Amino acid sequence: MIRFEHVTKRYPDGTTAVDDLSFEVAEGELVTLVGPSGCGKTTTMKMVNRLIEPTSGRILLDGEDIATVDPVRLRRRIGYVIQQVGLFPHKTVLDNTATVPALLGWKRAKARARAAELLDLVGLDPGTFGDRYPEQLSGGQRQRVGVARALAADPPVLLMDEPFGAVDPVVRERLQSEFLRLQAAVRKTVLFVTHDIEEAVRLGDRIAVYGEGRIEQFDPPATVLGAPATPYVADFVGADRGLKRLSVTEIQSGDLEQPPVVRIEDPVAATVERLDAEGARWAVVLDRDGTLHGWVSADALRGATVKTVGEQARRMEAWLPVGSNLKQAFSVMLQHDAGWIAVVDGERFLGVLTPARLHEALRRSIDADTEGVSRAEVEFDSISAI
Numbered sequence: 001m002i003r004f005e006h007v008t009k010r011y012p013d014g015t016t017a018v019d020d021l022s023f024e025v026a027e028g029e030l031v032t033l034v035g036p037s038g039c040g041k042t043t044t045m046k047m048v049n050r051l052i053e054p055t056s057g058r059i060l061l062d063g064e065d066i067a068t069v070d071p072v073r074l075r076r077r078i079g080y081v082i083q084q085v086g087l088f089p090h091k092t093v094l095d096n097t098a099t100v101p102a103l104l105g106w107k108r109a110k111a112r113a114r115a116a117e118l119l120d121l122v123g124l125d126p127g128t129f130g131d132r133y134p135e136q137l138s139g140g141q142r143q144r145v146g147v148a149r150a151l152a153a154d155p156p157v158l159l160m161d162e163p164f165g166a167v168d169p170v171v172r173e174r175l176q177s178e179f180l181r182l183q184a185a186v187r188k189t190v191l192f193v194t195h196d197i198e199e200a201v202r203l204g205d206r207i208a209v210y211g212e213g214r215i216e217q218f219d220p221p222a223t224v225l226g227a228p229a230t231p232y233v234a235d236f237v238g239a240d241r242g243l244k245r246l247s248v249t250e251i252q253s254g255d256l257e258q259p260p261v262v263r264i265e266d267p268v269a270a271t272v273e274r275l276d277a278e279g280a281r282w283a284v285v286l287d288r289d290g291t292l293h294g295w296v297s298a299d300a301l302r303g304a305t306v307k308t309v310g311e312q313a314r315r316m317e318a319w320l321p322v323g324s325n326l327k328q329a330f331s332v333m334l335q336h337d338a339g340w341i342a343v344v345d346g347e348r349f350l351g352v353l354t355p356a357r358l359h360e361a362l363r364r365s366i367d368a369d370t371e372g373v374s375r376a377e378v379e380f381d382s383i384s385a386i
């Protein structure tokens with residue numbers, strides 16, 4: 001969709017901002033450009049909508065060399081979101097959002113209807129916010145209007161230059177989550193500039209890690225964190241990359257432990273016998289329809305005067321759907337002070353994740369990336385196995 005071919009940008013004062021850059025962004029892909037200040041991220045981005053012209057090399061959009069396309073026409077295909085948002089202070093939120101459709105000559109009613117739809121999409125009720133002026137919004141709300149405005153003419157490509165850089169960390173996280181949800185729905189081809197590696201990891205399908213004017217590594221987040229291509233990248237992603245990696249490593253069914261499973265209607269006496277025979281101290285309890293109900297300890301059953309397991313079982317709040325990431329799992333464990341969490345696939349109980357299994361899953365995924373094999377193929381010794 002977007003293709004850089006040996007692109008170099010040298011400014012008149014001799015600064016080489018971008019040096020022989022070649023990479024490709026697929027349709028519907030979100031690529032984050034991350035790196036320290038002055039490494040050429042913004043220059044890269046501005047060459048795509050021709051706010052800056054390359055010194056040499058070509059940039060293709062959908063196979064077409066953008067140097068041959070009229071810049072104004074080109075920009076209609078490209079939404080642009082910047083940190084300072086750049087909303088018109090004298091226009092209402094609705095009119096700001098309708099700017100590009102209005103420029104494109106849409107009828108006013110149609111442009112405003114589209115704007116209202118987009119405000120809704122970015123989580124701003126058009127009835128409440130549509131008639132306000134930018135100064136009557138919070139920083140986070142202004143950023144959302146910026147995103148809505150960029151999407152108004154439904155461009156296939158979005159360029160986003162530190163769009164969430166000016167808001168506090170809590171709002172920033174919320175905007176990131178909202179943007180991920182939005183992107184899952186609209187599937188634009190996105191170049192997203194940030195100097196924050198956490199943001200790059202969270203949002204990017206792939207990350208381009210910039211050194212000075214060059215890309216040092218161009219890979220999915222898990223690979224950048226697990227197998228940094230150069231010492232520079234390792235240094236940039238930081239010593240705590242194992243922690244960051246938690247958020248990009250999914251729970252897979254192979255990571256789970258299989259404790260004994262009983263049903264709420266099972267008789268207590270037989271269940272105690274079974275757990276004793278298996279040497280198990282507790283079991284997962286399922287409802288009659290097979291959905292997760294909770295858990296029960298063998299000791300509690302032993303002392304129980306009730307007839308069925310269900311009467312003694314405790315509810316299980318600590319659970320997650322399969323495919324959630326290890327950071328979420330760790331967070332749920334801490335939140336519920338739980339020694340393990342249940343993992344479900346829709347209604348179906350799949351197994352439990354313990355801290356030891358979580359650690360193992362993390363190590364497996366790091367080794368898998370380093371060795372270029374799948375996670376299931378990784379074998380290692382662990383202290384718990386000794």
Ligand SMILES: Nc1ncnc2c1ncn2[C@@H]1O[C@H](COP(=O)(O)OP(=O)(O)OP(=O)(O)O)[C@@H](O)[C@H]1O
Nearest residue numbers: 011013015017036037038039040041042043044195
């Ligand atoms: N108009 C210009 N003339 C000369 N040098 C420039 C010009 N614009 C940018 N540069 C230089 O080009 C290099 C890359 O700048 P660019 O803005 O692309 O970096 P960046 O990675 O986006 O940085 P930041 O994160 O600080 O925005 C820097 O050294 C910068 O000083």
